Amino acid sequence: MPTISTPSKIAGTKSHGANVVFSGSTSDEREAVTADIIKKTGATLVPPYDHPDIILGAGTQALELEQQVEDMLAADPSLGVPGKKRLDAVIAPIGGGGMLSGICTALHGTGIKVFGAEPNFEGSNDAELGLKQGRRIEKVKTLTIADGLRTPVGEIPWSIITDKEKLEGVYSVSEEQITAAMRLAMERAKVFIEPSAAVGLAVVLYNEEFRRFVEGEGKEEGWNIGIVLSGGNTTMEAMAKLFQAPAKAMERAEGKVTVNGEHVAENVPG
Template structure:
């Protein structure tokens, strides 16, 4: 792939340029709102719910949220990764494109790169572990990729990638640790900013005329960090606060822990249900994420909180998402530190809060398994939801 040193600097202007380049290839995904979820998250948690947490005994925070959900589950391949992959290819010369591209991934990035390559009429070599599920292999092949198999350790996979590069001259396109990818992912934030503005300008949403007509903050999931650093880059200078959200299970909150320690954590081993967020933050994303002027903070949530947020989005918004997609909403609902900041800074009017729903690539069987093991907790979560089932889903057309 284009060497990082050759890439454009990480600026809002360069995200805007990236958007011009990719918008013919990717969907302008809708921004949805949901009064039920606003109302649930704007209700203080009960003192009982805080028992056994670090907030036990504190007065529950009273933030007010009007959420704007950026639905990247409706993006091509079912996740935001299409943005970065398409942008990366626009940065290659014709000579480079002719050599083809290569990556090792069994997830959304593999499918995104395969789709982008097919669209450009070039070859994508995707290295996948032999043990990958047949449906993922078939899915990637379905986009016309040349799938190669390797052992499952990262050394084994990288050896196959090196071999492909040696034989074909293919350009490596990494999943997140590259400026071209980051600039591509950031494009979602430009859209969200404008779509929220359009929705707020519609009278039936901004009942209160004194209300701010722009976003106050955006929260996005943090795995490798391509998306969060892209969003923060896109929103620089806008005054919109940017936050990251991680699962806390088995140290998946390496971003949060790294920020506390003042040092990036280079490896993570976790089996959080938010399987898109099991990777450590990459080196280039880290530069952006550890800059307080760009990312205000990173928060983490438990597996049960992720499930409760997911149940809410599925059942009340009727939007099909994967667990990784809802960690931002879970932070808004359950992290008292975050909620206290929103209460203090949002004041009476509350916050217009952008929440990135990053993808929807899961199955009914996986959902069944997820919610079958904890019916009691799911019911408790339902209690949190409240009684008022009224729901608004608004769509913004381009």
């Protein structure tokens, strides 16, 4: 792990029984330390996203989600769009793209549409921009609060998400939209998530282009959309930093901050 990792993340990793070895924070430094460990111990490298096994493994969550929604709607149809017995779409975060391309692979041929969600601060929407430009963006330098999504899309994930039969599209959101979605997930749904996890919810709530697309496709009845919230690897101190700025926080709490013209504090579904 990079030496700059948050202490609670290091402690959490150790508590699972891991032997943590430290490195510098650049990819060169990390890869050098990794190569050294492999050389010394014969360890096997488990890459974070750019490998078929990782992609297929991450994709199994889509099979679970698909089944759980079918079971849930069979037990209580009122939980979904009237008359529909399954998901119409799934939206998930895209950083390196291992998880999203796995979901694309798992749901290919089911008729369930797959979307990616990204932050757009300082060009962190490399997947969205890359798809528009028709080429993979290989370098991203951003300090978006969605720190799990600062990575450019990997080569194998790129080869999957560029297949229009597998991915419908990628939409992006601002830092403020991500924060507003985090607030909703935590204060109302009581789910503790990191900023990277909130991008899908933020797209569904605040991205006008996405919302128009769904209105066009779903018509009056609407869609059942599965939103992947991945993950929750953050600390209370990081949360405090995001939500403490006194003036801004007070305005937000008083409903004066707007996102796409809507008052955030009052824009909470019942």
